[in-house]
Amino acid sequence: MSHRLRSKTAWVFDLDGTLTNPVHDFAHMRSALGMAENADILQTIAETKGAQRALLTQQLDKLEAHYAARASAAIGVEKLIAQLVKRNCLLGIFTRNTKEMALLSLQAIGVAQYFDSDFIIGRDQAPHKPNPVGLTQLLQQWQVQVSDAVMVGDFRFDLEAGRAAGTATVHIAKDEQRWPELTDYYYSSLVQLSADLAG
Ligand SMILES: [Mg+2]
Known part of the structure; x- marks a missing residue:
């Protein structure tokens, strides 16, 4: 199952609770x-x-x-992002937060250098998730097919946006809640995802 995921070249991530530890109350x-x-x-x-x-x-x-x-890095984030960069993947962020806050968080968790700020879509750049327009715009900007793209997130809105845009969806979550109808690949952490991509 990971074979197809390994072939993806355009990776779009939710930020809060996906690349960072969930701290939002x-x-x-x-x-x-x-x-x-x-x-x-x-x-x-x-x-x-x-x-x-x-x-x-x-x-x-x-x-x-x-x-x-107060953002702290989700375990394995640096390794995963560096791994994708090494594979020449395109990297983007699609967040319901503002782009400004996203940049602050990416700096706080030490991976800002991997992301081009043009590819960080916040709520002032596009309608907020689950609306898929921000994701679709990013793929158009990159000129990649939806079949080469994947949306990674910890919440239903991320998966719904991916489904609606037509990308593969990856759900990363430790908690119990699952949305199997919206999820193509599930991992309990970025470390697991990273290991699967490497394996
Ligand atoms: Mg999130």
């Missing part, structure tokens, strides 16, 4: 923003009008800066 973020439990934060902001929307955006940026500064 979304329940706390929702409550700080005055949102309902389980609310989709970005969707709720998108549906809010005027001054309130600007205020929520500002509050969210502040919360995210707090988390970005």
Whole structure:
């Protein structure tokens, strides 16, 4: 099964909780923003009008800066990214965070040098996941076929975006929650993925 994954040349990663350890306390973020439990934060902001929307955006940026500064590297991230670079793969980030925060986090975890900032798609560059447009744009920019591409993430939105764009999907997660209908390849860590690619 990993044979086909090994042949992929365009790798797009979610950032928070995928390349970094999950530190975002979304329940706390929702409550700080005055949102309902389980609310989709970005969707709720998108549906809010005027001054309130600007205020929520500002509050969210502040919360995210707090988390970005505390980003720690997921185990095996440097090895995996270096391995893909060695294979001449194209590397991108598709995040619901801002590009600015993504750059901060990539620096904090020591892999910023592997990513071209043109290939970091944040919520100001494209509609947020699960909308696949950001991913599709990246593949067009690279001029690669969807069959050569893979979307890697820890959450349903990442896998849904990959499915909708037509790429392969890789789910990386330690916790119990799985979305088998959205997942082509599952690994419990980047170390496992790395080993499979090398093997
Ligand atoms: Mg994530």
